[in-house]
Amino acid sequence: MRRHELTEREWKVVEPHTLGRLGTGRDNRLFVNAVLYRVRTGVAWRDLPERFGPWNTAARRFRRWAQAGVWEALFQAVQEPDYAWVLIDSTTAKAHKAAAGPKKSTPAAEALGRSRGGFCTKVHAVVDALGNGLHLVLTPGQAADSPQLPVLLAALPESPGAVVADKAYDTNAVLDTLAQQQAEAVIPPKATRLDQRGYDDNLYADRNKVERFFGRLKEARGFATRYEKTASSFLAVAHLLAALDWMR
């Protein structure tokens, strides 16, 4: 087995979710390994090693699978969440110049925007009590964090016991959402709040798990820097990495 390739155990999990008819097309495992190689090393599609076949074919197949929801389905299938509490945060991925969105779309529609650090995409995530990814959302880099919290929670099949997030999420709208879901808000109040409400600081100390989740994903150069023009392709990269993170 070469570096970056799927282990036997990982392939057994991934294989049921792959597309393609038997007897046609190239080896699905070889293809998934090609995607992993690219995502983890950050090489351009056209620089894909020859052992993976024509780069163009692999690139297009990756997009087809992304549009068919294969990578997202895999991400959802591997989850065995602990909803005792969830942690929410965001990170930014600087966009490579080649990631400028396709002409038929707009930068905002492809989750691209200017922020500190330049042209970038913001990745919002909710992870379970053990620090495993549950749902991911992309927005342009300048987008605020707090409006995405309800979006992330709405994607969960059940309401968590508590939600842990940093001060950026201390808004009335967020607190209302959590109250409606009967989830404890473990969010420090902003310094400007007149009501400096208390929160469970022991649980808040657990917030590093979502930071570590991003850290693990960012070990892949293809996630730390966005090379994809479309949001769907970049989200597919994130889904694949988050799925493999569950198998670690």
Place this chain on the structure above:
DNA sequence: TTTCGCTTACAGAATGTCCC
């Protein structure tokens, strides 16, 4: 002669399209 500002051409990358 140098500097500035503008335009143009090109390179390099991901994605789209046609056809099989």
Place this chain on the structure above:
DNA sequence: GGGACATTCTGTAAGCGAAA
């Protein structure tokens, strides 16, 4: 699903004329 090629985008370098 695959092969070949086209399209579209940004950054950069080169070319050019005007002004200092």
